[in-house]
Amino acid sequence: MNVLTVTFNPALDLTVQAPSWHPGQVNVAAAAQTDAGGKGVNVAALLADWTRQSGEPLQVSASGFLGTGNAGPFEALFRERGIQDAFVRVAGETRLGLKIVDPEAGSTTDFNLPGVQVSAAQLDGLLGQLRDLAGTQDAAVLAGSLPPGVPAETYARVVAALRQSGVPFVAADTSGEALRRLLAAPTLPHLLKPNIHELEVALGRELPTDADRLAAARELLERGAEWVALSLGEEGAWLVWAGGAVKAVPPQVDVVSTVGAGDAMVAGLVSARLAGLGPAEALSRATAFAAGNITRLGAQLPPHDELMALHRQVRLQKGC
Template sequence: MRVLTVTPNPALDLTVQAPGWQPSAVNVVDRAQTDAGGKGVNVAAVLADWAAHGESTIELSAAGWLGQGNASPFEELFRERGIQDHFMRVPGETRLGLKIVDPLSQSTTDFNLPGVQVTPEQVAALTANLRRLAPQHSAVVLSGSLPPGVPSDFYAELIQALRTPAGPLLAVDTSGAALTAVLNAPQLPQLLKPNIHELEAALGRELPSDAERLAATHELLNRGAEWVALSLGEEGAWLVWNGGAVLARPPQVAVVSTVGAGDAMVAGLVSARLEGLSPADALRRATAFSAGNVTRLGAGLPPHADLLALQQQVQIQPQLREQGEL
């Protein structure tokens, strides 16, 4: 199977580990590392780890825009992980993302810069390239924010062009105006993976109860989505489809960094869907991927034995009867 990840706004993620750090103070950093990242790049990196475990044969491609001034870390990642590089180079430098990890509180603070400026001509060129590449792949993952110059309906327009009966599986993980545009478009992708805060913002209402969350996901199913994965952070995640819903509770792990946790979940869902796993088994895998990712700095999976142990510890709970039948 072949998977194409699309990252319009990649980032060089500088992750620093600073126990007990405080704002407006001088803080000591225990360790630091810089990774080529961005949501779709992270998805590809996790899928490459999964393929390296020998559990699946996946050919990976990655596309988006990269600043010419600092493309080399991404090029090195793609070479190391066997990812085909279809990124367009544009003038300037790819943005920096600063991640401050506090192992004492098990928290991560993010500072994300806006990204390189993209012209309408560059938007048109990438769109044309994606329309050419998509039919060659089993799945296309559209992930992350949009850089300056890219219209908020960029993903929505791609979905309208790419979602056909014979086309690839389309998966979307974004937020803000880009997610709102996707949810308001005539066609939805087959797989949506918002977190609870992103979905509440896009729908313009709070979803405090499981019943309200399931009702909201059903609105999306009724409009053409096939799987809606709603992540709830430490509480776990729902996966809802026309035949039912399951809730996954993640295992307790020592959190090193939450960077890439959602991207690991997307990677697990996409790989499971392409392999024909049931929704419950797909969510179990995706939750284990996410839990394994947070035990390390940077996007990726832990050793295979550790990953399998985490998967066995994921608790899967079918929809409760009192929440209403789907």
């Protein structure tokens, strides 16, 4: 099975461990580490981890834009995990993403920089490449923000192109204006995974109750989505499909970094779909991926036994 991830705006993530830090003060940091990241890169890394530990045969390719100035850590990650490097290179440096993790408070504070400028010609180059790759993919995942120079309607445009090319499962995980435009477009992806805040902003209304949330997800199903995963942080996530809705409550885990919890959820859902699992089983797997990823720095799954133990602790509740 071939999976393509697209990260328009990857980031070199600098994670600083700073127990009990306070803004506006001099703080002592315990450790720092740099990881090649960005949402689609994380999904690719987690899918590659999964294929190694489960034996489910996935060939993962990663595309998007990468600055030539600091591509080394990305290329090393792709080599290490056996990911096909399909990134279009652009002049300049891929942005730095700063994450400050407070293990005492169990919190992560993110600073996201804007990213390298992309020209219209470079965007056309990427879109052409995606069209060429689409014919051989069993799934495609578009994830993350858009860099300067890439118009907000790009998600809607690429999702439509991939679905028209016949990619059997197209997933999208973005926010802000890109998500708003995608949700308003005539062609939705098969899978959407907003968190509750992102969905509220994109729809322009608050969704305080389960009934509001399920109704909002069902509007997206009516317009062509197949699975809507609505994540709620440590409270869990809903998965809504034409046949029903299920909520998964994650086990309690020791939080090392919540960076990439959503990406792990997307990787779990996509791998489950490709393995032919139904929505409830898929959400259960995805919740274990997310909880497991939280116990690690960077995008990585825990060893198989630990992941399976988490999977057994996920609680599923039926929605109405």
